[in-house]
Amino acid sequence: MSRKLNLRERYQRMTRDLAWEPSYQSKSDIYPQMEFEGIKIEDWDKWEDPFRLTMDSYWKYQAEKERKLYSIIDAFAQNNGHMNVTDARYVNALKLFLTGVSPLEYAAHRGFAMVGRQFPGAGAQVACQMQSIDELRHVQTQIHTISHYNKYFNGFHDFRHMHDRVWYLSVPKSFFDDAMSAGPFEFITAISFSFEYVLTNLLFMPFMSGAAFNGDMATVTFGFSAQSDESRHMTLGLEVIKFMAEQHPDNIPIIQKWIDKWFWRGYRLLTLVGMMMDYMLPKKVMSWREAWEIYFEQNGGALFEDMARYGLRMPKYWEQTIEGKDHITHQAWGIFYNYTHAAAFHTWMPDNEEMDWLSAKYPDSFDQYYRPRFEHWREQAEAGNRFYNPTLPMLCQTCQIPMGFTEPGDPTTIGFRASDFEGNRYHFCSDGCKDIFDNEPQKFCQAWMPVHQIYQGNCGGATVPDVLDWYHLNFGVDNFDYAQSPDRQHWQQWKGEAAEESDAPDEAA
């Protein structure tokens, strides 16, 4: 080529022109997963490449980003950046994020590699390939952050092992396993559209602003570096939906069902993020309720108005999330407060100022339903009688969260749903979770439910220390209330703060 190519030509040569029509193997043998989900694609060439980014420029941009990122991470380590966080309580939000979400970045890397291999269109293949590499980059940068914090705080030491075993990490794990074991079209609808396009702002915006507000520059750095890939991922999510919708009208009911399912699964998963925002950040950014109003009710509402031209509507049960925004984070924090003796992070009760913030942000629910509970717990803890729930909880078969969510419209009554399937009964926290099971019982009857596995004798023993040992958690170090934690004790020593008499840890370092 003597002539210099313009951008469009270059893009064409470096993506679509790299594909070819097979001549000695049938397409259905090469792409065996294209039919079974029922999605009909008539012309893969109609795929609009949302980002005209070629592989060579992709490498160049990403390499530049990496260079900047690692120089900041190195500086953070050399300057003991962890000492600048607002309070060691903050690090518990990070523990939950880095053990819960970072393994999902790796799962996304695998998932996009898998679906990129399955789609016959070159445009879709390239987009998935790039995202697959992005996700690998995300998990690597986050492991560097884990590595740094692990030197100073407890609970980070074996995130990979924990991801497969710890009861609450089964919530994010099962979310992604569900997507990866679906077909390629469902996977990409679940992850690219429902999660990245509709809900990702609720994960990244509050979390990264939270990190910035609380002085955690390591997290801000990997967060912003990941976020610069995010616009490409979100555009892919929207393109996927438009492409499937325009290819065949028969696709619409299938897509709608996936949107219903993955919206509800994402909503349940994000409850953990909401809980971090409302309870785990010493300096708050915004409440979960406010975030939901902006990022779902307003932005999501406008999106689905736009999608009406394809015959797609708001996800089923979205109304319940409007009612639930006043309750779910308080209920989730209650769950972790109940079972923090079996967790790899610490919990605590809000102080007076934080209680007042919660009252102001949740005028219709906090004082009436949650403050009395929390004040009672706090009084008891101060009297040396901190509450730990001694019995394993009942779990929802779909989202795997303890059944702590209440009936819509009745915040003092637990919501119960159940289905019978092939001689067994299954329980759910909500209509959304029950519908998901009822649509695919052959799949969800196989869910690895942490509580059931403990009772079946598959988790190292019958006592909390036995199970924690099997989780690779250090009993008395990683678990229990923040007030008694070695983390807090260390923090006070580093900061030269005197431990308060009433709640000083009993043992010296």
Add this chain to the structure above:
Amino acid sequence: MAVKAITPDYKGEALDGVDNFHGNIMFHVNWEKHLMFCAPLAFAMPPDAPFSTLLEETLPTAYGYHPDWKKVDWSKVEWTLDHEPFDPKPDASLEENGIVHRSLLRFTVPGAEGIADSGS
């Protein structure tokens, strides 16, 4: 409804059938209006255990922390079993009382509405 799968007639293997619980049944109990216990509880017990074990040992251990626990008078407690009204016979076994694997028991203690009557 059949799951959409690449293999025809795909069948999942249920992980939580009663046979996997080594002679126990797993069932659930919820104390209504006491959400300080964040979720209903899960118990695994032999089906021939007397219901009275639940009243005298299991539930006091599980719920005794709550200040309302002293208000519990079993003769006045209202029960449902799998959402039907239920009148347990304490001397009969769980099984004889109709409690099966994955049953749900809910009980209400009249006059006990939780911490500061907040349902906690």
